[in-house]
Amino acid sequence: MNKQKRVLILCTGNSARSQMAEGLLRRDGGDVFEVFSAGTHPGSVRAEAIEAMREVGIDISGHRSKSVDEFAGREFDYMITVCDNARENCPVFPGVTRRIHWSFDDPAAALGDKATRLAEFRRVRDLIHKRLMTFISADDFHTSL
Template sequence: MYWFSCYAMLSILFICTNNAGRSQLAEAICNHEFADSFKALSAGARATQVSAELYQYFQQHELQASHQTSKALESLPAQKFDYVITLCSEAKQECLSLPDSPGVLHWELPSTRDEQGQPRFDDIAALLRQQLKRLQTYIQQRPQSLEPLQVFKLLSDETRLQIMMLIEDEQRLSVNELCQALAESQPKTSRHLALLRESGLLSTTRHGQQIFYHLPDCHDAWVAKVLATTRIANPSLINLPLLRLRELRLQLANQES
């Protein structure tokens, strides 16, 4: 079970070397400004001490984080996080054993102090907000039921793979167009389309009496890349279907003229 999953939000553990600057700031901003999506905690390869200047920054920017203290990873109770995010290269290298998580990310952030030793909390906070916004947007847009094993299982069928490649190539296609291109019956083509739509790999749009199938607007980037790469590397898989499709469109154009 995921930590805080009953509240329909995702848990994040931020890690930096000493848990004194970057990860403390990330925890505070995440819990204050992105509380509708995430619940954050922070830790370090080792525990040190949060600076008084950072506490002052929290207070000045109304970040309710005066309770935050530096914690070592080993002091955390066993729990599973949705995301574990390291914030410096030292933490990435030193923390060889990370808490259990399906999502491990690395956001390289500069030190919270410049070369003269002056704090630059505003700069780090801006970078953190940018990264958190990207993560939040991705999570809100991703198809929730789309899992790698499911995707590759669906694409292991030649007809479904051809359908996805044709739609990746043509942007949108109707059932009739796909039947003609694949030289398959309408019931068989519709069954394959239903599986692809239910999985989140395809979406539909109605225009008049016609239903068109297309890739979802919020398609996972990795799925789109798989389809594009497959299309480029294996053009012969849909050469004949594309020829049939163009013949169909030519016939329809001649009938209208």
């Protein structure tokens, strides 16, 4: 049996982008990846993120926001930052083999009524999913396992 690749996904609050990315990568790449998420300044998981993920069959209602400090000293094959702030403020992880940065808009910053805000969470969810599908299908995962 091949060893799973360990992935840590970071954003500022660990409340939306990184939570959605964790849920999507667990579903779509779970046999290849062991997935964790954290934030540089964790808050709480956004209700809109939970709802947007539920719409695609993923339940993140039991997730909690975690501090990046909880993962200090652990080794990861990949650390993916999904916002510019996390990339700039991320502590050094000597046990990370490869760092990847993807800049996604913060859906929590969306203004307007509930439907407008939820539409932004869906949009960002779908962008994250598209990027993750490319990540999952990358040749180096399959040749290095």
